[in-house]
Amino acid sequence: MxxxxxxxxxxxxxxxxxxxxxxxxxxxxxxxxxxxxxxxxxxxxxxxxxxxxxxxxxxxxxxxxxxxxxxxxxxxxxxxxxxxxxxxxxxxxxxxxxxxxxxxxxxxxxxxxxxxxxxxxxxxxxxxxxxxxxxxxxxxxxxxxxxxxxxxxxxxxxxxxxxxxxxxxxxxxxxxxxxxxxxxxxxxxxxxxxxxxxxxxxxxxxxxxxxxxxxxxSKFYGHSLPAPPAEFSRDELSDVSQYYGTVAVVLNRDGLRFTDEAESELEAVLIQDIVAETDGRAYYVVDSDLCDPDAVGLSADAMADIRNAEAAGGKVAECQSLEALGTALGEWGVNGETAVETIREYNAAIRDERAEQLVPPRTDHKCQLDTPPFYAVEIQPGITYTxxxxxxxxxxxxxxxxxxxxxxxxxxxxxxxxxxxxxxxxxxxxxxxxxxxxxxxxxxxxxxxxxxxxxxxxxxxxxxxxxxxxxx
Structure with a gap:
C-alpha cells in the first residue's frame, strides 16, 4: 500500500x-x-x-x-x-x-x-x-x-x-x-x-x-434574494434573504400575480413557482402594516429584510401611494399600470372575503395592501438544497x-x-x-x-x- x-x-x-x-x-x-x-x-x-x-x-x-x-x-x-x-x-x-x-x-x-x-x-x-x-x-x-x-x-x-x-x-x-x-x-x-x-x-x-x-x-428548497445589482457574500446569504414572501403580493414583470403566495408556511413553494412561472425575477410588494410582525404574525422582520436588500444595493422602492409604486415598478421594466390594478383587485377581494376566488387564489395571510408607505423589492430565487x-x-x-x-x-x-x-x-x-x-x-x-x-x-x-x- x-x-x-x-x-x-x-x-x-x-x-x-x-x-x-x-x-x-x-x-x-x-x-x-x-x-x-x-x-x-x-x-x-x-x-x-x-x-x-x-x-x-x-x-x-x-x-x-x-x-x-x-x-x-x-x-x-x-x-x-x-x-x-x-x-x-x-x-x-x-x-x-x-x-x-x-x-x-x-x-x-x-x-x-x-x-x-x-x-x-x-x-x-x-x-x-x-x-x-x-x-x-x-x-x-x-x-x-x-x-x-x-x-x-x-x-x-x-x-x-x-x-x-x-x-x-x-x-x-x-x-x-x-x-x-x-x-x-x-x-x-x-x-x-x-x-x-x-x-x-x-x-x-x-x-x-x-x-x-x-x-x-425537480423539487427544491430555497428563499428569495435581492436581485442584481445587489451584491453580497456567501456568508451574508441568510442576512439578505427576503423571508416575507408568503405575506406579500408577488408580481411578475407583467404586473400580475401568478401563484398563491401563502400556499405553504415556508417560502419553498413560492420560490419554486417563481422559477417555473417567471423569467427569474419577481417583485415582493408589502405595505406598512405587513412590515409589522405583530400585525400579521410574520415569521420574519420584513422591514429589516427590506433594509438589508437596500444596503446590499438591491432595487427597493418606498412610495406613499399605489400610483407612485406603479411608476417605480415601471422604471424597473414592470407593467406598473397593471401592477396597480392587480393590487387594487386583490385588496377588493380581501375586503369582500373573496380571496379564494382570486386567480390564483389566496389561502392565508389575507391582508389588504392599503397603508402607506408601500414597498417593492425586486428579487431572484435562491436554491438552498435539492x-x-x-x-x-x-x-x-x-x-x-x-x-x-x-x-x-x-x-x-x-x-x-x-x-x-x-x-x-x-x-x-x-x-x-x-x-x-x-x-x-x-x-x-x-x-x-x-x-x-x-x-x-x-x-x-x-x-x-x-x-x-x-x-x-
Missing amino acids: SDRDVRTDVTVVGGGMAGLTAALTAQERGVDVTLLEKGSRFGGSMYLSTGAIWTYDSYAEFRDHVPNGDPALQRLIFESIDDGYEWLEGLGVELTEPDLDLPGSGRQVDPPRLTERLTEHFEREGGRALLETPMSEIRFDGVRITGVLAHTPEDEALDIDCESVVLATGGFQGNEELVERYITPNTENLCLRANPWSTGDGFEAATAIGAKTTKGL MGGIDVDTDMRVQRRSASTATYGQEYQPTESRDIETRPIPGLYAAGIDVGNVHHRTSAGGLSHGLVTGRVAGDRAATFAQGQPVVQ
Whole structure:
C-alpha cells in the first residue's frame, strides 16, 4: 500500500451536518472512520444557515404538510429527532429555543460552533478528517462496495479501501448541469443560496453504479434574494434573504400575480413557482402594516429584510401611494399600470372575503395592501438544497436500480412482488440531502433530516463494516 492509499473501516463523504453526524456515530460504534470533505472547511450549507433544527409536531402534521414525501423516512425523522437532540447535548453542543417562528418545533444551534465542536470531537477520538479531498468514484466490484477514489489537495489520486461508504455530499444544487436537467433550464436566473461544493458528487457516483433515484428530482428548497445589482457574500446569504414572501403580493414583470403566495408556511413553494412561472425575477410588494410582525404574525422582520436588500444595493422602492409604486415598478421594466390594478383587485377581494376566488387564489395571510408607505423589492430565487436524490430504505441503505417500480398513478398489483423488489447495494449508505424525497415541494427542516439520517447511516455503516447483520 502506497503513501497515497488509505485503509479504513468506514468512509464518510461530505462534512456537513449529515456527514459529521454519520462519522461521529460510526466512530462511537468502535470502527475506524475517514471523513472526506470537498470544500475548504467543514459544515457544508449548515454552516451558512440559521441553525434551526426542527420538524413538525406530529407525524400527522408532517404528512399533511409534505404528503408526497416518503412516509417511512418521514416517520423515522419524526420519531428520532428527540434522540438526536439528546445526542448533540451529550457531545456538549448548546441547544436553544429557536428565535424563528417555525411551522413546527425544534432547537437552534450556532452553526460555526456546532461544526467546530463535532469536528474537534471526531479528530480527538482518532478520526481522519481530510479537507479539499473530493471523491471521484465509488469502487464497486459488482457485489459490494470496496472503497472510494478521491483526490488530495495537490490533485494526486487517493485510493481508500474500506468496508462501507456513507454519501453525505449535500445534494446537487451546485451542479448547473444537473439543475438544468432536473429543475430549470434557466439557471442564469437562479442564485445558489448554499455552499459551492454540493455539486451532486454522491448522486452521480451512486447512480453510476446502479443506484436508484427517487421522485421529486425537480423539487427544491430555497428563499428569495435581492436581485442584481445587489451584491453580497456567501456568508451574508441568510442576512439578505427576503423571508416575507408568503405575506406579500408577488408580481411578475407583467404586473400580475401568478401563484398563491401563502400556499405553504415556508417560502419553498413560492420560490419554486417563481422559477417555473417567471423569467427569474419577481417583485415582493408589502405595505406598512405587513412590515409589522405583530400585525400579521410574520415569521420574519420584513422591514429589516427590506433594509438589508437596500444596503446590499438591491432595487427597493418606498412610495406613499399605489400610483407612485406603479411608476417605480415601471422604471424597473414592470407593467406598473397593471401592477396597480392587480393590487387594487386583490385588496377588493380581501375586503369582500373573496380571496379564494382570486386567480390564483389566496389561502392565508389575507391582508389588504392599503397603508402607506408601500414597498417593492425586486428579487431572484435562491436554491438552498435539492429535494429529490438517492433512494434508500430506513436503514439508509442505497437501493439498486434493478427493476422498474413505476405505476404512473395507475392501480397496479404485480403478480409476483419479487419481480419489482428493490435490494440494497451492499456497503453503500446515504444521509442528509443526498437522500431523496423526504421533502417534496414543501419542506420539513433540512437540518433535522441531516441529523437523523446521519446518525442512522453512521450506525448501519459501522455495523456492516464489523460484519454484523443490519437488523431492520
